Amino acid sequence: MTPSATYRLQLRPDFPFSLAEKSVPYLAALGVSHLHLSPVLEAVPGSTHGYDVVDHASVRAELGGEEGLRQLARRAREHGLGIVLDIVPNHMAMSPRHNRVLREVLRQGESSPYARWFDIDWAAGDGKILLPVLPGPVGGELGAMRVEDGELHHGEQRFPLAPGTEGLPLPRLLDAQHYRLAWWRLARTELNYRRFFTISDLIGVRVEDPDVFAESHAKILELVRDGVVDGLRIDHPDGLADPERYLRRLGEATGGCWTVVEKILTGDERLPATWPVAGTTGYDALRRVDGLFTDPVGAEQLERRFREVVAPAEDRGGHWEPTVRRAAYRVLLHELAAETAYLVRTARRVCAADPALRDHAPWALETAIRELLVRMELYRPYVTPGGPRTEAATAAVSEEAARQAKAVFAVPEEATAVDVVRELALGGLGDGPDQVAFCARFAQTASALRAKSVEDTAFYRFMPLSSANEVGGEPARPAVSPREFHAFCERIARDWPATGTVLTTHDTKRSAEVRAGVAVLSQCPRWWDDLLAQVSGVVSPDPLVAWQAWQTALGFTPSGDSSDVDTALAAAPDGERMEGALLKSVREAGLRTTWTEGDARFEQAVKDFVAAGPAGAARRTVAHFTRALDPYVRAASLGAALVHLTMPGVPDLYQGTEREYYALVDPDNRARFRPGAPDEKTVVTTAALLLRRERPGVFGESGTYAPVDATGPAAGHCLAFSRTGEVITAVTRLPLRLAEAGGWADTALPLPPGRWRDVLAAPPRVYEASSVPLTTLFQDRPIALLASEN
Structure with missing residues (x-):
């Protein structure tokens, strides 16, 4: 079902x-x-x-x-x-103490019947699997190791022993195992098992x-x-x-x-x-819904301002594509160095087996692999050796990317290594074991690279409008026009009517309410300049940190008068939550500090700045801005919620988001679920969900989608659509711009013949005319949900 x-x-x-x-x-x-x-x-x-x-x-x-x-x-x-x-x-947890299958592999090595569960390059480890789990170099950790109850102990960690090795002296015992205990920092370059992204604690499974x-x-x-x-x-x-x-x-x-x-x-x-x-x-739907409530003109102005304020620092550039490219190089050369090394080893074996390919030097193959990977604009190609090569797969590792990769080489003959790597990646050099292994691992590495370089690095370096920096988002093009949205929905209704849709998840960096509070800046970029001027007295350790922190505070601070703000400031742990999100941001960005090479002084400066400004006394200043912007944020929040619940697809509500929900990046957004008091958003959510339940044919896989175009001078500020001719959704777009232009005037929404009841209105309101003025339709809320009573 x-x-x-x-x-x-x-x-x-x-x-x-x-x-x-x-x-x-x-x-x-x-x-x-x-x-x-x-x-x-x-x-x-x-x-x-x-x-x-x-x-x-x-x-x-x-x-x-x-x-x-x-x-x-x-x-x-x-x-x-x-x-x-x-x-x-x-993937599974790389936890020898708890993972039964992994324990058997560590105990028996390559001969274990469970060895096939994991992508382990035994040859690269001289027959051993590297376990980078020690807090320091192995020489300094020997004193903390002991054998007890037939296991090797190190602190809370437990490791199985190969049969017959329990009584050996410690150095010989370590050498006799099918694994090599090592300092955690060796994972970057020496790892010989496939993992989840760059997380060595999660080992890939060969399903x-x-x-x-x-x-x-x-x-x-x-x-x-x-x-x-x-x-x-x-x-x-x-x-x-x-x-x-x-x-x-x-x-x-x-x-x-x-x-x-x-x-x-x-x-x-x-x-x-x-x-x-x-x-x-549903991340593809999230981007389109959010984009509806983002003004393209203001977004461009914010991007120019971002380059003026942030980009000059440390020559960061300030443009999206170069930011992604620099991040990709960094991730490949550091976090994914071991994965790149595996691809080079595999490509070398393929070339060594073919006389026509033997003269491709390892450095040339490595360069070709790197230069093709950093130029991929999609997560990965979908192709298998011997299988059909689709147009989408070819586009993923494109001819243009190959041309640019070749330009890195000084000698044209050496640049032909790019052609070899591209053919291997697209499954075009046969279906032998090494060809199959390279094709699969290239795609898996491409996916990890895209996720780490874009979602986990570039998104924290380029953020003119941080509300656009969500999984699947396009920070350089955050706005989506009604025409684009309608085209997307019509395609989904036709091709994927039961797909999932989301607005907030356990992985979103900012909940829908926080994003709405930030996205409103695209309608008033000058207000953003005013806010920055008012808080300029709070000294930040870095202009990028300040830019992001003040936008976070804007989206994360509830509106209200000064007493409301005092109450909010006194209600921990909001400040702590913001501090945690900002610290994660600077570590992910990797410009001044990282998870593995932390700069304690810089991180303390970030904490002090957040405590003194965005999460401290200056939050009162921010709250006055949010109070002024509240009607426009409310329109975006309610509008996005209603569109999400009534557009084609199956809406997924994240816990607590049936009401206003303010959360930042994990772990902040993964707190224990606690039902809260209903609010205006709950009314909208419940009404839309019950309507979906009452009329499954309208919203289900056989349902249809059609745009409904408003008429009049402010028509562009209304997005409306019909579901199967029985339900009409109408929401207000960019209301601040609308107010500046003089309001709805005589703009109206045409209605099909019959009686139409607004299920959000209390008391119920029914329309029977051929059109309804938007000043009437939106007199109570900036949204409406009309159900046919014919």
């Missing part, structure tokens, strides 16, 4: 299945059809997210175990709700192996067959060797249950039409 709407709950030890069960009546009354649960399989003890799976065969005990999950499902069924489950096929797929999915498939689980969210499919083959195998095993993939689509990239899924998890 395709959901009508889902509600994401973040399960954690302090919010287990039993507490989720208590929320069921509330969520059923809200109007959703399914609970969307974060990962439920056994994870590292204490994990607050569950993506660090350690055992695929069991449901997490800390959450209440399998019986707790089944009881939650039974309770949900009693209230008409189903279960959608987030699953993690790409392309049929036996590994069967063993790692047995429990999930059992829950689906038993009716406990109705749908699946697939985490990070781009990390898999062959996403389409995996999804086909999964679809066959589940009988085709509703499945969406966390696939990030860049620009106008389309989800592969051959993937047997309902669609994406």
Whole structure:
């Protein structure tokens, strides 16, 4: 069954299945059809997210175990709700103490029947897997190691021992293992297993192996067959060797249950039409919805101002594409150095086996790999050696990228290494083991590079309007016109009617309310200049930090008079939450400090600045701005919520977002779920969800979408559309610009014949004319939801 709407709950030890069960009546009354649960399989003890799976065969005990999950499902069924489950096929926790499969590989080495579970380059490690887990060089950690109960202990860590080695002296014992304990800093260059992005604590899983797929999915498939689980969210499919083959195998095993993939689509990239899924998890929709409420003219002015204020510092440039390119080089040369080395080794073996390719030097192959990867504008190509080469795959590793990569070489003959690497990446040099391995790993590395260089680096360096810096976003082009939005929705309704849509998730850097509070600046860039002038007395350690911090404060500070602000400032932990988000930002940006090479003095300066200004006394100044902007932020917040809930696709509500929800980047946005008091947004959310439930044919896979164009001088400030001729959504766009232009005047919205009831109005309001003036339609709220009563 395709959901009508889902509600994401973040399960954690302090919010287990039993507490989720208590929320069921509330969520059923809200109007959703399914609970969307974060990962439920056994994870590292204490994990607050569950993506660090350690055992695929069991449901997490800390959450209440399998019986707790089944009881939650039974309770949900009693209230008409189903279960959608987030699953993690790409990786497991690199935790020898808790990961049973990994322990067997460490104990037996390459001969272990579980060795096929992981992408381990045994040859590169001289038959050992590198474990970069020690806090310092191994020589200084020997004194902290001991053998006890048949295991090697180091602090809280436990490592299995190869059979027959328990009684060896420590140095010989270490040499006799199938793993090499090492200083954590060696991971960057020496790692010989595939991991999740650059996180060495998460080891990649080879679900392309049929036996590994069967063993790692047995429990999930059992829950689906038993009716406990109705749908699946697939985490990070781009990390898999062959996403389409995996999804086909999964679809066959589940009988085709509703499945969406966390696939990030860049620009106008389309989800592969051959993937047997309902669609994406919705970041492509998020970008379009947010873009509707961003003014392109003001966004350009903010970008110019950003370059004036921020870019001159340390020659940071200030333009999007160069920022991404510099970030990509940095990530490849540092965080992904081990992954690049694997590709070079594999390419060398391919070339060594072909007399025509043997003269491609290792440095030339490495340069070609690097220069092609940094020029990829999509996350990865989708191609397998021997399979068809699609136009999309060719575009991912484009001829233009190859031409630019060749220009780096001084000698044209050496530049032909680019052609070799491109053909390998596109599966064009045969289907031998090394060719297959290179093709898959190139795509997996490209995905990791794109995520780390764009989402986790460039997004923290280039932020004229930080509301646009979300997964799948385009910071250099944050605005989306109504025409573009309508075209997107018409395509979704036609091609992917059951795809997921979102506004806020456990991965968004700013919740929808925070983004709305920032995006309003695009309508009033001069106000932003005024704010910067008023807070200029608060000295910042860096202009980029200041720019981001004040925008964060603007989106994160509720409106109100001075007494309201005093109350807000006294209510911890808002200031602490902002400080945490800013510290994460400067570390991710990697300009002055990083996670691994921290600058303690700079980070302390950031903390002092936040405490003194954006989260401190100056927040009162910010609050006066938010009070003045509140009507326009309210319009954007409510408008985005209504569009999200009524556009094509299956809306997913993140926990708590049925009301105003202020959250920053994780872990701030992954706090324990606590239902709060309803507000105006709750009224809108409940009305839209109940309408979806009452009229499934209108919003479901057979429903249609059509733009409804307002008429009159301010028509561009109204976005409206019809769902299957029975429901009309109308929202206000860019209301501050609208007010400056004189308001709606005689702008009106045409209506089809019949009676139309505004389900958001109280008392109910009915329209029967051929059109309704927007001053009338929006007299109570800047949005309207009209249902046909014919």
